[in-house]
Amino acid sequence: MSEDVRPRQPGASAASPPGDTAGGMVFARVARLELDELLEQLVMRARDVQDTQGRLRGLLRAYLTVAHADDIDTVLRHIVEAARELVDAGYAALGVVRGGRLVRFVHTGMDTEMVARVGHLPEGKGLLGLLVDYPQSLRLRDIAEHVACVGFPEHHPPMRSFLGVPIRVAQRVFGNLYLTDKQGADEFTADDEELVQALAAAAAAAIEKATLLAEGRRRHIWQTAMVEVTTHLLDGADPDEVLRRLVHHARQTLRGDGAAVSMPTGDPDLWHMAVTEGTYQRWQGAAIPTQGTIAGAAIAARGLIVITNPGSDPRTPATAERGDGTIGETAAIAMIGDGGVNGVLTVSRHRDDEPFDDLDRDLITAIAAHAGLALHLTQIRRDNEQLHLVEDRAQIAEDLRHRVIQRLFGHGLALTATASRASNPHTRTAIEDQIDEVDAIIRDIRSAIFSLNPTQPAPTPPGQPPDSDAAAA
Amino acid sequence: MTQPQRTGQIIVGLDRSGHDDVVLAAALQHARHTASAVRAVHAIPPDTTAATAPTDAATIPARSAGRQSRHQTATEDLRQRITTSTDAPGEPVAVDYDVQHGDPATVLLAAARHADLIVIGTRGTGHRSPFLLGTVSQDIAVHATCPVLLIPTP
Numbered sequence: 001m002s003e004d005v006r007p008r009q010p011g012a013s014a015a016s017p018p019g020d021t022a023g024g025m026v027f028a029r030v031a032r033l034e035l036d037e038l039l040e041q042l043v044m045r046a047r048d049v050q051d052t053q054g055r056l057r058g059l060l061r062a063y064l065t066v067a068h069a070d071d072i073d074t075v076l077r078h079i080v081e082a083a084r085e086l087v088d089a090g091y092a093a094l095g096v097v098r099g100g101r102l103v104r105f106v107h108t109g110m111d112t113e114m115v116a117r118v119g120h121l122p123e124g125k126g127l128l129g130l131l132v133d134y135p136q137s138l139r140l141r142d143i144a145e146h147v148a149c150v151g152f153p154e155h156h157p158p159m160r161s162f163l164g165v166p167i168r169v170a171q172r173v174f175g176n177l178y179l180t181d182k183q184g185a186d187e188f189t190a191d192d193e194e195l196v197q198a199l200a201a202a203a204a205a206a207i208e209k210a211t212l213l214a215e216g217r218r219r220h221i222w223q224t225a226m227v228e229v230t231t232h233l234l235d236g237a238d239p240d241e242v243l244r245r246l247v248h249h250a251r252q253t254l255r256g257d258g259a260a261v262s263m264p265t266g267d268p269d270l271w272h273m274a275v276t277e278g279t280y281q282r283w284q285g286a287a288i289p290t291q292g293t294i295a296g297a298a299i300a301a302r303g304l305i306v307i308t309n310p311g312s313d314p315r316t317p318a319t320a321e322r323g324d325g326t327i328g329e330t331a332a333i334a335m336i337g338d339g340g341v342n343g344v345l346t347v348s349r350h351r352d353d354e355p356f357d358d359l360d361r362d363l364i365t366a367i368a369a370h371a372g373l374a375l376h377l378t379q380i381r382r383d384n385e386q387l388h389l390v391e392d393r394a395q396i397a398e399d400l401r402h403r404v405i406q407r408l409f410g411h412g413l414a415l416t417a418t419a420s421r422a423s424n425p426h427t428r429t430a431i432e433d434q435i436d437e438v439d440a441i442i443r444d445i446r447s448a449i450f451s452l453n454p455t456q457p458a459p460t461p462p463g464q465p466p467d468s469d470a471a472a473a
Numbered sequence: 474m475t476q477p478q479r480t481g482q483i484i485v486g487l488d489r490s491g492h493d494d495v496v497l498a499a500a501l502q503h504a505r506h507t508a509s510a511v512r513a514v515h516a517i518p519p520d521t522t523a524a525t526a527p528t529d530a531a532t533i534p535a536r537s538a539g540r541q542s543r544h545q546t547a548t549e550d551l552r553q554r555i556t557t558s559t560d561a562p563g564e565p566v567a568v569d570y571d572v573q574h575g576d577p578a579t580v581l582l583a584a585a586r587h588a589d590l591i592v593i594g595t596r597g598t599g600h601r602s603p604f605l606l607g608t609v610s611q612d613i614a615v616h617a618t619c620p621v622l623l624i625p626t627p
Contacts, residue, residue, distance in 0.1 A: 392533045395540070395574075399519045402576035406519070409578070409612055443616070449575075450583050 058086050059195055063202045072210040076106045079167075079203040083177050084108055086199060087192040090181030091159065094167070095122070096354075097132050097175045103354050104175075110157065117155040126150035127162065128178065135166035135173040137197060141187040143180070163188040165196045169204045169211070177203070215359050218253060222363055225249040226370055239378035240275075243371060247275045247345070250367045254360050256347040257328065261371060262288060262295045263343045271295055271344070279327065279348065292318035295344040298332035302341060304365055306331045306356055310348070329355045331364050335372035342375050401449055405442055412438040481509045484585040486577065486593040486613075489515060489550055493594075496624045497558045500592040503622070504566045509589060513570040515551050516580035517543055540574065548572045578612035585619060592622045 062082030069075045076094055084092035091109030095102045105121040122128050130148040131138060140162040143149050152159070159180040167174045177200055182188045229249065233242050243261055251259035258279030262271045269290055276284040290296035297315045298305050307330045310316045319327070328351035335343040345368045349356070356364075412435055419431040485500035487493045497513065504511045551570050559568055573580045585591045595610050606614065606623070614621050 388537075389533070392537050395537070399574065402574075402579055403519045405579050406576045409608060413608065413611075446579055446582065446616070449579060450586060453583055 055086070055191070055195060059198055062086050062199055066199075066202055066206045069206065070210060070213055072207065072214055075203075075206050075210045076104075077108075079177070079199070079206070080106050080108045083179060083196055083199055086195055087163065087179055087188060088183045089163070089179035089188075090183055091157075091179070093178045095128055095132070095175050095178065097135075097173055098355060098357070100132060101355075102128060102132055109181075114155075114157060118153055119155075120153075127164070128176070131164045131166065131176040131178070135168070135176065137166070137193055138162070138164040139188050139190075139193050161185075161187040163193060163196060165193070165200045167200045167204050167207065169208045174204065174207055218359065218363070222249070222253045222366070225253065226366070229370060229374075233374055233377060239374050239381065242374045243378075244275050246367060246371045246374060247277050250345060250347050250364065250371075251277050253363050253367070254331070254347045254356070255349070255353070257326070257350040257353070259345070259347045261343050261345050263375075264341070271299075274343075280346070283322075289318055292316060294319050294330050294332045294346055298334045298344045298346070299341050302334050302336065304331065304333040304361060304368075306361070308355065311351075326351055328353055331356050331360065333364055333368040335368050335375060337372055337376050337379070342379075343371065345371055398449075398452075401445055405445055408438050408442050408445075412442070480587045480589070481507070482588045483507075483509045483511045483590045483592060484581060484588040485511055485513050486581045486591065486609075487513050487515050487551060487554065488577070488594070488609075489547065489554075490594070492624075492626050493554050494558055495626075496592060496594045497555065498561075499622065499624045501558065501563070501566050501568075503590065503592065505564050507589070510567040510569075512584065512588075513551060513555055513568060514581055514584045515547055515570070515572045516577035517547055517572065517574045518577060519575065544572055544574065577609045578616070581609075581613055582616055585617060588619055590620050590622060591617055592624065595623045595625050 062085070065078045065082055066075060069078050076096075080092045080094045083089070083094075089109070091107065093105060093107035093109075096104035096106075102122065110118075127138075127143060127146060127148050127150075130146075140146055142160045143162045144151075144160075146162075161180065161182045163179040163182075165177045165179075167177060177196060179188065179192075179196065182192070225245075226249070229242055229245055232245065233239070247259045247261055250256070256278065258277060258281070260276040260280040260283070261274050263274045265272050265287065270287050271290055272287050273280065273283045273285060276282075288295060290299055292315070294305075294307060294310055294316050296318075297307065307313045307316060310319045310327050310330050311325050312320065328349040330346060330348040332344055332346040334341045335345060337343075345364065347364060415431055415435045415438065419428050419435065422428040422431060483500050483504050485497055487496065500511050500513075503509070548570075551572060555568050555570055559566065571584065573584075581591060581593070591613060593610055593613060595606055610621075610623055614623070
């Protein structure tokens with residue numbers, strides 16, 4: 001819209017000088033002068049209207065582009081590009097604000113080489129930070145003159161004129177649109193400000209739509225995953241495998257860089273990483289102390305904790321020592337079972353990624369509940385197997401006792417027959433002693449069996465009318 | 474053994490042979506006279522082949538399953554025998570039944586610890602001499618703490 005650049009000083013002084021020198025035509029000259037003036041004003045207005053129309057058309061175009069995109073990244077890029085084109089700015093950017101922090105910075109106008117030279121993205125200090133703290137439109141002729149300005153980093157292209165407009169999504173400040181270096185003029189106009197504000201309103205709607213869509217999609221993906229996991233669990237799949245799947249889904253739905261489940265060992269101060277993914281893979285099976293680690297903090301909290309920077313958080317010095325600084329915001333949640341905390345689910349993002357939002361917190365809580373269930377089931381299955389084994393062993397022992405009795409009784413009978421045949425009375429007495437001994441053994445074993453199997457009570461107490469239906473019961 | 478408390482119960486030992494109905498009928502008759510309840514008991518003898526073989530963890534599930542199916546078959550058979558007998562005319566008698574694994578004499582003696590009477594047939598399967606009782610009836614006759622009624626086989 002470079003044709004916007006035009007003289008805006010049409011004042012009366014610029015009207016054509018008087019051309020007629022005839023003395024009697026004063027009235028006519030004055031009339032002509034006014035007519036010229038009027039004509040020029042008319043042309044000016046026409047141009048203004050044309051111009052406004054052009055800008056409105058530009059705004060409409062921007063609306064359409066922004067409204068058409070579905071995913072948030074595309075929406076943000078379109079907003080930035082549309083804003084830059086709309087007010088003819090040299091550079092445009094959109095800073096996403098969360099929790100009073102600049103968490104994302106989408107920009108246009110700089111080529112990749114320039115971006116590489118500047119190095120890092122803005123940290124939200126200075127003027128950008130001012131808009132984060134006070135989300136109000138701000139229009140400046142020269143950035144450097146503003147008190148909040150802290151100067152540009154090295155290799156940053158010079159920027160003078162500035163226009164910042166906040167974007168509000170559902171009463172909350174989502175972020176700010178930053179425009180710099182008005183092309184062909186010294187500063188942005190009030191019109192520009194109004195146009196960008198209008199665009200910001202459209203952007204808010206598009207952002208909200210894209211956010212809801214993305215949220216819906218994520219919830220859907222998560223739900224599908226959880227149904228799959230539950231089906232597996234009920235199908236009798238190996239709970240360890242189910243846990244592995246859960247960790248995988250946790251990492252995916254939370255868009256984490258790494259995820260892990262750690263479980264208690266015999267030593268309360270030492271846990272081990274049972275299942276790991278992504279950046280945590282290098283610690284698979286490793287023992288980790290509960291002192292000064294993320295897992296330890298979650299165990300102490302008995303719930304969800306989010307640590308923005310594990311590399312410098314006072315709660316996690318041990319994690320900071322082990323990590324190489326790539327671990328960004330980390331969410332860890334303790335899985336509460338019968339006997340206290342029976343596991344900790346940890347999901348980490350990369351240092352440069354966005355922090356976790358409310359949906360992320362909801363999801364990890366739900367995943368942890370599922371994982372807790374899987375762990376609980378594992379324990380129950382293990383207990384059940386043990387119980388079966390014990391029962392089976394008890395049966396074997398019982399069978400053995402009964403068999404021994406049978407054989408001893410047969411042995412006793414045989415001895416009795418032998419004793420009757422023995423002619424020597426001493427021998428007979430000796431054999432009869434042995435028979436008594438065998439009988440004593442049988443009685444001993446039987447009393448052991450009786451004490452192990454308490455008798456069931458009689459089905460009907462005596463004296464009451466008997467009931468033949470009990471036979472079929 | 475201390476003097477057990479009696480419950481007015483008659484224990485009848487059934488071995489799922491052809492003489493069960495005779496033995497059961499005798500038990501029912503006594504129950505009517507004495508207004509007692511009857512408990513029919515059947516013992517599944519220990520599986521000698523499986524019990525002598527060394528049991529390792531791998532064979533336990535199969536063994537356990539076989540044991541359970543034998544128990545089910547025996548229970549169903551016993552239930553039918555009892556239903557047939559109790560359907561016969563006469564004053565109704567409460568009969569319940571119990572199937573257990575183990576040495577028959579031991580199982581019956583265990584069941585009869587608080588009973589008033591044990592009713593059994595004189596001979597089960599595998600008789601060797603007409604002058605001797607079967608080993609089970611001999612064992613019970615010698616070791617029981619209550620009267621034993623022996624029903625001769627026809």
